[in-house]
Amino acid sequence: MAKVSQWASLDHTNVIRVYKTAQNLNLRVEFCATGSVRDYLLQYTGTHSSIAKLYIVSDVLEGLRYLHSRNPPVVHGGLNSGKLFINADGETKIGEFGLSTLCRHVAPLVPSVEFTGFSRWMGPELFGMDVGDAVTPTMASDVWALACTIFEITSGKLPYFKYKHDVRIYKAISNGEHPGYYTDFNGEYDLEFWSILETCWSPDPSKRPSIDEVSEKHPNFLSTRHSSATITALLTLTLKFRESVFTWLQNIYRGGSYQKESQLLKNLEDIDWIVKFLDQVVSLTPRGHKDLAMSLESLGMARQLQFEHTKNLGDIDKAIEHFTAAALLMSNNYPAAPSKSTNLDNARIRRLKHLGSLAKVGAGTEHDKPAFSSIQELANLSVFPGAIPPQNRSGLGLDFAKLRKLVFPSRGADTPVIHPKPSFPRRKLLDYTDWLVQRDPLGKGGLATVRLVELMANPPKLRLGREIHAWSHFDHENIVELLATCTDSNVGSELNIRCLVMEFCENGDLKTFLQRNALSESSVLELLEGAASGLLYMHNQDPPFVHGGIKAKNILVDGNQRARICDFGLSRVQILANTRSEYTTATFADSICWMSPELALWEDDKGDDTAGCFTKESDVWAFGCVILEAVTKGQPFGYVEDEFRVVGALLQKKLPWAFSSREVSNMGTMDRKLWDIAWRCWRFKPSQRLKMGEVLAQLQDLKVLNERGVETRTTAQGRSSEWSQASSHEKLGTQAWRNGDWDSAISNFFAAIDSFQRANSPLKVAWCTYRLGLAHIDNNNLSEAEIHLKKAERLYAELGQPRLQSRPRQLLARIERLRYNAPRSRELFISELSEAQNKGWPEVGGWSLLELARTEIVLGDYRGAQRHFEEALKIAADLTNRTMEGRALEGMSHLAGIAPLHLCITRCNRALECFREVRWPHMEYLVKARIADLQALAPEAEEQSIVPTLSSTHGESSSAKGKRYSRLQACDLELTGNKAWRNGDWPLAVTSFSEAAEIYRNLGATRKAAYCTYQIGLALIGKESLPEAETHLKEAEQMFFDLGDARLQARPRQLLGRLERLRGNLSRSELMLSKVIQTGRDNRWFEIVCWSELDLACTEVELYNPEEAKRLLEDALEISVELSNKSMEGLALEGLSRLTSLFSLDLCKLRCNRAMACFQDVQWTYMVRKMEYWRTALHGNLFNMVHLHNTLLTSNLPFPL
Secondary structure: OHHHHHHHOOOOOOEOOEEEEOOOOOEEEOOOOOEEHHHHHHHOOOOOOHHHHHHHHHHHHHHHHHHHHOOOOOOOOOOOHHHEEEOOOOOEEEOOOOHHHHHHHHOOOOOOOOOHHHHHHOOHHHOOOOOOOOOOOOHHHHHHHHHHHHHHHHHOOOOOOOOOOHHHHHHHHHOOOOOOOHHHHOOOOOHHHHHHHHHHOOOOHHHOOOHHHHHHHOHHHOOOOOOOOOOOOOOOOOOOOOOOOOOOOOEEEEOOOOOHHHHHOOOOOOOOEOOOOOOOOOEEEEEOOOOOOEOOOEOOOOOEEOOEOOOOOOOOOOOOOEOOOOOOOOOOOOOOOOOOOOOOOOOOOOOOOOOOOOOEEOOOOOOOOOOOOOOOOOOOEEOOOOOOOHHHHHHOOOOOOOOOOOOEOOOEOOOOOOOOOOOOOHHHHHHOHHHHHHOOOOEEOOOOEEOOOOOOOOHHHHHHHHHHHHHHOOOOOOEOOEEEEEEOOOOOOOOOEEEEEEOOOOOOEHHHHHHHOOOOHHHHHHHHHHHHHHHHHHHOOOOOOOOOOOOHHHEEEOOOOOEEEOOOOHHHHHHHHOOOOOOOOOOOOOOHHHOOHHHHOOOHHHOOOOOOOOOHHHHHHHHHHHHHHHHHOOOOOOOOOOOHHHHHHHHOOOOOOOOOHHHHHHOOHHHHHHHHHHHHHOOOOHHHOOOHHHHHHHHHHHHHHHHHHHHHHHHOOHHHHHHHHHHHHHHHHHHHHHHOOHHHHHHHHHHHHHHHHHOOOHHHHHHHHHHHHHHHHHOOOHHHHHHHHHHHHHHHHHOOOHHHHHHHHHHHHHHHHHOOOHHHHHHHHHHHHHHHHHHOOHHHHHHHHHHHHHHHHHHOOHHHHHHHHHHHHHHHHHHOOHHHHHHHHHHHOOOOOOOOHHHHHHHHHHHHHHHHHHOOHHHHHHHHHHHHHHHHHOHHHHHOOOOOOOOOOOOOOHHHHHHHHHHHHHHHHHHHHHHHHHHOOHHHHHHHHHHHHHHHHHHOOHHHHHHHHHHHHHHHHHOOOHHHHHHHHHHHHHHHHHHOOHHHHHHHHHHHHHHHHHOOOHHHHHHHHHHHHHHHHHHOOHHHHHHHHHHHHHHHHHOOOHHHHHHHHHHHHHHHHHHOOHHHHHHHHHHHHOOOOOOOHHHHHHHHHHHHHHHHHOOOHHHHHHHHHHHHHHHOOHHHHHHHHHHHHHOOOOOOO
16 A cells, blocks of 8 residues: 555656545546557557657656656656556656556455566566565666667567567576667667667666666657747748658647738748648647648647638648547538548547548447447448448458448438448457568569468467367366356357356365365375376377366365366466467466476577477476475475566576475475475476376375385284394495495395395385395306396386386396497397486486496497496486486596596596495495506696595405405406507516406406406417417316306307417318307307408408408498497408408508598507508508508517518
């Protein structure tokens, strides 16, 4: 009431008066017949001159100056053209100031002023970028809004007219964009005028000018009304009145007679009034001068035109071509016919006695009077000399709403009947003019431009009809049944629905039902399960049906306490039906709190036809909000001040509920599990959200667990102790695993599985079985690990948990990699990753990416590994999963060949922080060791990073420490051996692999020992120690045979075939390699096939069979490309480049370059140098060959050829 009282105390010409207030907030205010400035400008688009618009601006300035000059100043707080009004005298007045905020406090549910629509005129400081900040308009914000309003009036465009959505406006303001630009004026105003608006749009409120400074900066803003009424006693007049623009004259009197002194006016000549624009003239009264020549082309705002004391108009030129807004036209003595008055639009003619031959009075749309004794408020009036010919009645283009008979008193009833015909009102056509101009034309000709326009009957009603039709066919116990629809029989259209008859639900909506009743956990779960079941039924329709407005208010509860979904998009249809597209932004203020980010933050200016559409994923987000309502009895985003702040919260990626960790810890078990489901529904990427089927499945699992929990608490307290004991074993096993004590972890997980089985907890049994398999992998017992992981996969499948079922499958794929079947491992991880992406399991996808990246490293694709690590790191950041983030960073630190050492050290330090935060001592130790290795490679990095110590106890046993240190030492030796082998340093490779094999034997890691033995044989072949190589390869073959791994057993057999070739036994080599290839093809071991074909091709070359060698190399190349194995691809290309007798020299050079690129990608230094030598040979540069030969000899590397 204080704001209303403050308004009532104001008294100014340009401020609307309040005459009386009542206690119920009904206001009696001054009536402005013309309406708002916005409506006025829309109604008469294109007929206003720039001077007429500046006249309105002048009035607004005067009114706002008055408000700001009060003590204390009055801040409007919502200035725009919709709150400026024009009275019958053409004066512009300010109204409705401060009511937007007033109505939010007094009646928050039904505000009289739409707050969100005002965002176009709001200064940046009013947005309150931090949610919860209060909006307090100031005089500076009024100046910003004033500039926006001036821009709107003068340019005819809305502020930020390029954007239709509040969110896009929000971003534009925060990015510093202006509401408009100088080019939007089309050259009507000068740069000085534009500079004033720019200063008003300063982001800093303190730098904006005051309202007084705005008024003084430009002369066009000053009022020049109330000029002299008469011209008398002129002594000297040298002006020629040839002004093309006559501005803001309220009274012009050309009366009286010239004084005798006029003969003294020697310089008075050619007084010829050529007034072309008198748009704002209120009263024009020419008096008594018949020689006055007036060429009045436009009298836009004239209300009175009086010809006084003129019985004979004589030589007055009555060229009044546009008389657009005359409210009263009176005369006692008219000429016979104002012949050039072709348009009198919106004229109210009272007491008209003689109509004469008026050509046209038109441009209205409604007529409520059946007949007239005098013509009053007639919108469409045309003179018909006779009855309208029937063939012409439908082509008039006039809209006669209820007019049945038109009688002209002065002409008689010669037009007896005018039948109403279907038409499109002219005003509606004008409303679409700007839109049509913006459409791309189909073609242009000499007379017209052709544009394609599709006129629809009523899109909201059509949409309503489709949704009601779909609703009527639904048959589900959790969807309200639509019994009947009532339509208007007079209209004869099924789209004119008057009411819907649906099933009655006596308990009302879910929100009210939850607030009024204290329900048990099982009852709440049952209601949520029913709502989810109904929504899933809709999503499973063909085509899928999206609700688009899920919230607790739109879920009813029947007499049996079943949840029933209703309101299928009816609110959206109602909003669209009541929306004026010109000035209403695309907001849904009543449901934005339930909207998913892709809807609430939709930017319609991007041109995406699918953007802003409701989807199944948006329904899932809204259902998460329903869970919030069920748990808290509150509203989504209840922590923000108003709905507009929801946009800011979503831009900051804030969830619909702000809860602390203490609040979560105080929740019950069931509430925490419900929060987990809601949180998975609130992923900002739609593809990462749960599917509706998964939501229903998890709610059903919760319901079963809740029922079992009740049974356990009431009937079997003995199980409580079993559960407690099992949980204790699980905790100890997890701690031991994190400490790297695999034996202790395995024993504790075994005990936990046994206890959970007795406690009848299958989900926990499956989880501990999975963890048991993981511990066996780390303990290098792959066969045992495989058994337990397959069992865990089967248990999860029986429990209907596909997401958890994917975890043991990932570890099974890791086992394939550890068994040196990297291609198969890669294939399995790609399959898991694809399923995770399709089903929206980001966590599963992140772990799959980590494992896939490590597999790519084994295959030599370091670039691919880096890409996968980076993708996993992004997912970890989105999920705030520090464990996944640490593993990704640790993995990226191993890519020192394609990343600077200092970057790898930085990543290690970040990974160390992650592992410390999640308390994973084993990974802490590994990362510290990795940092030490990297700093040893780059001594200059020691000054930039402190080397962490390797002392990390955390309660682990000394035997576990010794095992872990030995295993780490073996891994480092294996890594050193691989690097030395790739560099061609065979002695170092043999030594490293030998020491690693010995450590693995002592640890009982037979498979690792066998593989290192195989690597020793490979290095001895490079060293040309063939007898020793044969011994080690046969030993490795026997070890793989004892392990029962036939695939790995084929690897040393392949190298034994190579040994036969190097010894000159070509036929023996051919036979052995052919057998290995055949075995590989039979078992689909394509990697084995490829390596063997490369060796057999070399044998065929020495047997002088180049065609067969070509076939083998091309087949190996094809397999290597399919497996994405750069090492094999490079070797195949290298072999093909040497077949110079079969291919052109240019093709061999090309293949040589491609082979070198492959070897560079996998950092195979020895083969890079070898290909450099061969490329030089292909180019025939003997000098470079000698130089390269000397370089290779001095670098202690074996000669490559």
